[in-house]
Amino acid sequence: MVHELQAGQILARGVQRLLHEMNFASITEFIPTRGLRVDVMAITPKGEIWIVECKSSRTDFASDNKWQGYLDWCDKFFFAIPPDFSTDILPTEYGLIFADSYGGAIHRPSSLTTLNAARRKKIALNFARCAAQRLHQQIDPRI
Numbered sequence: 542m543v544h545e546l547q548a549g550q551i552l553a554r555g556v557q558r559l560l561h562e563m564n565f566a567s568i569t570e571f572i573p574t575r576g577l578r579v580d581v582m583a584i585t586p587k588g589e590i591w592i593v594e595c596k597s598s599r600t601d602f603a604s605d606n607k608w609q610g611y612l613d614w615c616d617k618f619f620f621a622i623p624p625d626f627s628t629d630i631l632p633t634e635y636g637l638i639f640a641d642s643y644g645g646a647i648h649r650p651s652s653l654t655t656l657n658a659a660r661r662k663k664i665a666l667n668f669a670r671c672a673a674q675r676l677h678q679q680i681d682p683r684i
Contacts, residue, residue, distance in 0.1 A: 552595035552640045553580050553621075555640030556640050559644055560591075564586050573664055579594065582615070582664075590614070590661065591617045594620050596622050617652070617653060621638040634652070636651025637649040
């Protein structure tokens, strides 16, 4: 059975390819805290935490009011959009990535906010545990 990717998943794949080229570790559908699930979270070689919120259309952006809750869980925040997405409705104070299924490019950088040490440690530990559990499921689907 072939699984066709949805628009947000296509964007996430392109974002992850970009982040991989930058030597970042990333995972999708990560839960930093109860009630929040980010599209892509990455840890940079320097230990910065990036969150990328994938928006496939204007409707997708307009119907989402959770993304602002992600700002307290990262050092840098980006929106990822397809190349034909009009940027006029997106807030300009956050980073912007253009992406498709093949890759992505940072169009606008994000400003840096520094997480406090306790939150950074919590996120890094949860990130590592989540990644390890997903890898284990790949090896042993019965767990």
